[in-house]
Amino acid sequence: MPWYDGDHPPSYKNQPKKVREKAVEIANIVLKSTGVKGEAIATGLNQTRAFR
Numbered sequence: 553m554p555w556y557d558g559d560h561p562p563s564y565k566n567q568p569k570k571v572r573e574k575a576v577e578i579a580n581i582v583l584k585s586t587g588v589k590g591e592a593i594a595t596g597l598n599q600t601r602a603f604r
Contacts, residue, residue: 554580561593575600 555561555576564572579596583589 554583563593564597567597571597571600571604 557573557576560572560576561579564575567575575596577596578599579592582595583592586592
């Protein structure tokens with residue numbers, strides 16, 4: 553199930569809003585392509601932090 557504004561993984565809750573929004577966007581793309589929720593969450597946050 554993809555995430556949307558206001559609904560995000562609990563591990564994203566302490567992130568700044570812009571980081572959280574971008575991480576959710578990336579995580580949704582990964583989730584759609586792999587179907588693996590844990591991988592999508594980790595990848596979304598890691599990729600967002602890398603480009604910050």
